[in-house]
Amino acid sequence: MERLLNRPRIAVVTCESTLVSVMFANNEIGTIQPIEELAHITNEYGAVFHTDAVQAVGHIPIDVNRLGISLLSASAHKFNGPKGIGFLYSRGGIANLIDGGSQEMGMRAGTENVAAIVGMAVALKKNCEExxxxxxxxxxxxxxxxxxxxxxxxxxxxxxxxxxxxxxxxxxxxxxxxxxxxxxxxxxxxxxxxxxxxxxxxxxxxxxxxxxxxxxxxxxxxxxxxxxxxxxxxxxxxxxxxxxxxxxx
Structure with a gap:
């Protein structure tokens, strides 16, 4: 049994749409969605395309430029990194989420969990290499x-x-x-x-x-x-x- 998102199923995207978010790969059945096509359709309408790539990052190749991804979120524990840490890729930058300090390039104030960040980076590098x-x-x-x-x-x-x-x-x-x-x-x-x-x-x-x-x-x-x-x-x-x-x- 299978189910892929396709052009008719995302016909709800209109000129008034600002954000489209699609799971890169389903967590229950593993289906990898046609992200490049979906991002292209979204970009045609001038909306931002986000993908929840928690299941996919570190397990399959992902080229955000080729696929046309504007935003991508991932979680370290899915690629053998520490729990409680993840990252958001942003092509064009985002508004600050928490005011106060200058951490994370001024986008999110607060002390960073350096050990978890380093652990995540090492785990992702190792998974990509292997x-x-x-x-x-x-x-x-x-x-x-x-x-x-x-x-x-x-x-x-x-x-x-x-x-x-x-x-x-x-x-x-x-x-x-x-x-x-x-x-x-x-x-x-x-x-x-x-x-x-x-x-x-x-x-x-x-x-x-x-x-x-x-x-x-x-x-x-x-x-x-x-x-x-x-x-x-x-x-x-x-x-x-x-x-x-x-x-x-």
């Missing part, structure tokens, strides 16, 4: 997981299209995502049934509903996140555990 190698490894791990599930004969679909490396949203037929989450947790395998920032909600995700996942599969949706430190053995354990749980349900 991006190609990490992407190859993670895609290889993804394929092992999917191939193992395919061989088992389980009835499932992968959600999204043109996904971020390591973001794997799967919907299993006639299954319960919450049951899978708890059974895998007992095996010390951590997954989620949707967005990490909405983990208390046990209802079918609005994202899964929006892309039209059939009811037969929607309730059995889980999200598996793989990273550069995962191993083939771990991925095979995840797949084998899912198979064992669903074959016994």
């Amino acid at each position: 991006m190609e190698v990490n992407t190859r490894k993670i895609k290889h791990l993804e394929q092992i997981l999917l191939d193992t599930l395919d061989v088992s004969g389980l009835d499932y679909i992968r959600n999204g299209v043109n996904q971020l490396p390591g973001n794997i949203s799967l919907s299993f037929a006639d299954a319960e995502g919450e049951m899978l989450l708890h059974r895998l947790d007992l095996k010390k395998i951590c997954i989620s049934t949707g967005s990490a920032c909405d983990s208390v909600n046990t209802q079918i995700s609005h994202v899964i509903r929006a892309i039209g996942v059939p009811e037969k599969y929607a309730n059995g949706t889980i999200r598996i996140s793989l990273g550069k430190e995962n191993t083939e053995a771990e991925v095979r354990t995840i797949a084998d555990s899912i198979i064992a749980i669903l074959e016994r349900k």
